[in-house]
Amino acid sequence: MSVAAPAPAASADPPSEEPVTTPGHRPREWPTHLTFAVVALAFGVYVTSGLWSDPYTHVLADNVGDQAFFEWLMGYGYYTVTQGADPFFTHLLNAPNGVNLAANTSITVYTVLFSPLTHLAGPQISFVTVLTLNLAGSAFAWYLFLRRWLVRNAGAAAVAGLFCGFAPGFISHANGHLNWTAGWVAPVVIWQVLRLRQPGRWLRNGIVLGVLLAIGFSIAAEGLFFTALASGVFVLVWSIAKPVRAEAREALPTVLRALGVTAVVAGTFLGYPLYMHFAGPQTFSGTGFNQRYFVEDAAAYLSFPNRSLAGWLGWHADLAPNRTEETSFLGVPLVALLVFSFFLIRRRSDPGRRATLRAVGVVGVVFFLLSLGPRLNWNKHEHDDIPLPYAALVHLPLFDSALPMRFALVVVGVFGILLALLIDQLLTRRRPSNRIGVLHTALASAVVVSLLPIVPLPLRIQLRAPEPSFIADGTWKKYVPAGGTMSALPFAANVTADGQRWQSYTMARGGRQFRIPDGYFLGPQSNDEQGRKKEGRIGAPPKATDWLFLRAAWYGYVANVNNGDRAQARADFGYWGLDAVFLLPEITGSDHQTLNRSALETTARALLGEPEVTDGGVLVWRIRRGVDPVDR
Template structure:
């Protein structure tokens, strides 16, 4: 969009001069701060409303449907304190997945957030920082879209507010609010688009390029997949818009300075991202493709006709949750009234536009439809049924670089942005024209019918175990040296992440640290060299996880003890502990089964504050470990 027109050119005033929008000395609009302040407060209030379940008790509440990602991002935020306080490598860590470590550049490690919010994390803990960022992501998206639409697309503040409210709190973003601090950063698209549009101006080309490079680097560190989707959408928009002979003179006129600024931006971003890009694609612990099944994480072609689970309509049971891969990846679910309104809006805005402005509307429509088709994935899904004999566009590009690492469903979020812009343009047209009373009533009913049912409701939460005093008080230091290997049981995994959370909270306090085996992260080990969630499992962690999740206790024999001895030596584990309370993604775990399994392997544990501790000597048979200090209490 570096050489594209502003979106206000799709208005119905054919006499408007295109160049007046981006002239060197634009006419300053009279400032009306009260409406803007009210809009900001409204978006902040909505962000708090969506996250209110977590705000009720950040230490004891987690998102219901994606506790694993919630815990992972808390770990990343805790690690941010280590980056700031001790100069830890932002893109590689040995604190998790001992003895190998984890490539954080290949994960959604939100480095900018982790560093920028490190002071808050140190003072209040990762739990508070997590919900703060989530709230600000949602509110910031609304604020950024409001400013963008008012600057480049519409004249009326009410139209900008309506479009921004949809763009910032659309069903797709609310779905990702279940654990994703990266994919809720929906303020990135309007901010980047704003600066891309500035590239058309001849003044401050150097500054514009530098700022764009900084924004691209920040965007990559927060949500690289979102950044890829946005850049792809901009390229397609510009190409489609440039095909018209009416727009070609504008392209030729603006291209030199825009390209110069783009080069500056690429140099700045490349310098900042050289190391993280190397780590992401070729560093130790990197992998090809994605750790998730691209055939599963797609949008059902029928999903857009229905309402989302967490919405006003969903609250009254008018929704189809079975059309999404899970509660976190429902990127469409706009409802048929909104889609019908979009058809009417597109026809109306196109019909009243001049030839140059039709080029803009054409490009916007193509981007929206193309990304919707991409979101359907490699094969058509219709009402939860996959049609293997109907290949789609993504089947062609799925093996291309970067596409092979993306999840198709998320492309629909670009379509969400197109819908939000179209909503704002239509609202601006309605507010600008002198309709008769009955016509205004009809338009009002249409907007209410389309938008009110998808008003979001708070993200659902569930209870979780709080940090044991054994960890919080630093008592663990008596059982393992600095940077030694210790873990809560079961070892951290996608279905039980407490062990990783306890380490995250320790990291946020700056002091001595311990390492953990396994963990919840993305790393190598998947099929055909692709990634997977977590480290490849071993005999011992499968045994502990089975006991914790199912309550089943294996009969321990010498073969089991031999395998445990090998695994403990591999990890270098020096101590393990079981807290009095522990939870998994499906709720409380079977603590007594876990204790019985551990006792059969290592003998009775030692009661220390609110945990049972077992000392481990790597390389020594567990049954030969002395029982000094064990009181047998379980």
């Protein structure tokens, strides 16, 4: 393990070329770091350029729902800061039951830090800003980590850092996931884990790691779980290697003391969030996603992603559940190159570096197998007769809430480490023999050939309905009392996200708010009388009335509304505490789906009667609970 602190020779394994320095004078590295930071930021802006071109009317075409959810969280962050609301539970969504945000991806640190920007520019700007900084920051964090712990050549760390930050899996998750694009959490946490062994600094290092774990949990809890698991596997495998066994035994007391401090600090910060996550109201088991469906197809590792140069040329493969979950897609050239390079680098390394490589390799294999899920899938075919390790883990705590295919993102980090080591050797070895020179030339060419096909393209965007004046100028307040409930039509869901967006914009402005029924979130199917947890699901269990509207918008189906439907609507409106519903002239579909506004308006008129018409052509129906809708 390459470390800067004094260490026995077995683990020191310094890179092949030391920097030339004047005695007592360290080289200035900040210009190099700053240059790479600018490059990484420029690359992040390039990937998100479609949103930046018009953030108020452009939306990620491959995941409209998740963008709306994270914009809602940004708006709720400002509401939390200014109103003193609970950051881990809200009654503004899913009226009247509320939503457990600790059991969702609440990105609390981001929502609080960016609350001034959210208030001044809107959740749309905060969303694209965080997304861009996540991608660039991930590349920069990996660059610094690799430069500090594994390689001295800045070029090697830079190429590998860009790979880790903008790998196909993270570009795929850039379609709406502010949690998974926070790939910087892994290198930052691992950096601090490696520092736990420093003699005499167990207290400081334990405190720092505890704070980092609290931050990581609030931003990317699932990613932090993967990082902790990978760190544990690495440390265990590295510690039992014969060349470093004595060193690991000597460092063990210091590490244990530091971990004790970490547990106290992290427990102090995370006590309430963890309680809410596992035992608070509206908790659930699982995620609502099928763990046999959201698995990595083994053939996907050898394929190219959709949003890449190779995909642009038509070489991509349709092997992911959706375009947001292309978590591997590294391509045959890169996989073959890095597997070969692993054995080549290991053969050239000293015993200490071999111990590190062995541990890194085991992490890669373990997470590759976990990503395949409980059964082997190859080229869209599930082999029921080939169970895999995840089958034994699927019901365990934490594993039951993870999607197996996302374990592939750890393999990206492993490949980034191998890529950095390979390029470092290619750039630092001097005057190779003719035979070795030919091999180096071939390897250098293979690096270029392997990386070019997965160079990302900008994220796809589509138009979305602009914020109506009905929301922007506060006209809605005429129809909803303080603490009241209102909904856009169709009701908010992952595939009909407008209603949740309108609420997020009002929260970002401050002042009086309204609640909405339904929404896009993870919650329980229901809770029985004993309060036992139910399986998770996406959104609220639908009622007859919201399904009536969704069916009209999504399928264009116009129901023959009768008195039974009106009676059911009266009961549903009472359950939600609904005061008004409204329909805009323009509504946004999801993932390339156009909603049928005409069918929706026809259904609403048949059920609710004639609406009021406000400025901008917004149709509003007041709801008087206890009165048949058609009799108003």
